[in-house]
Amino acid sequence: MNSALAAQWHQLTTPILASEARREATLQQLLAAYSKSGRHYHTLHHVQALLDAVQRDAVTLHDLPVVQLAVWFHDAVYSPLRSDNETRSAELALQFLAETTLEENRQQRVALLIERTKDHTQAHPDDDTDLQLFLDADLSILGASEKDYWQYARQIHAEYSIVPDMLYRQGRRNVLEKLLTTPVLYRTAPYRDRLDAAARRNLQAELHAWENDGL
Known part of the structure; x- marks a missing residue:
């Protein structure tokens, strides 16, 4: 590479x-x-x-x-x-x-x-x-396949490994909720048409995970 x-x-x-x-x-x-x-x-x-x-x-x-x-x-x-x-x-x-x-x-x-x-x-x-x-x-990773999205979510979690899990859980939930309540995730039509629905499914799934047992 x-x-x-x-x-x-x-x-x-x-x-x-x-x-x-x-x-x-x-x-x-x-x-x-x-x-x-x-x-x-x-x-x-x-x-x-x-x-x-x-x-x-x-x-x-x-x-x-x-x-x-x-x-x-x-x-x-x-x-x-x-x-x-x-x-x-x-x-x-x-x-x-x-x-x-x-x-x-x-x-x-x-x-x-x-x-x-x-x-x-x-x-x-x-x-x-x-x-x-x-x-x-x-932001395209948010609308990636389920497999790739979960890999991304775990990678972000790993980058914050020095943060206590309780604090990371709340901070990550805040980020996910902010993204989910944003009316427009993707600002160009091609990205929006291709990725918006998948991105919102992925974000909601991760939020659900953090509201329960985490990743």
Whole structure:
């Protein structure tokens, strides 16, 4: 996987940064971040899945490279006990992008996309197709097959293993309830038509599990 990701990274970043050494150093930084031992879901597999999803929607995106850069950095900083992961990930992206030829407004777009992953239930501009597709792709695991969804749920639980189970149970229930009461989980028609019903079934099933014996 790392070799495939490396090829994608250099294809994306070579046009905006001539220094191969600098590109490679940032790549290694990202690979190390997503490969930390405490990660179970927010890993390189997640990055690759999002890159694949974004590529499938490439013809509908206004700025594919910006969305791809957001994918690479959006979970680069991830600590279950912190509430500023998205802000710190956006800052990391901006530090790298400041060395590139990418226009300032596009650098800020990368940061904005990353920061919007903090809360998928918040209001987003209806006309921002790139943001909507990016967020829908990030949330697509909720509408996965039952088997894949339960694997995801257990992986998230494992990432919070340092949290006492009683506290995790209540916190996870709050997250699930918030998602279930959100009128719109997926903001683009293709994702909504394909995944919304399955996502709500999966979320309800996990909520039921936590209300009873847990996972």
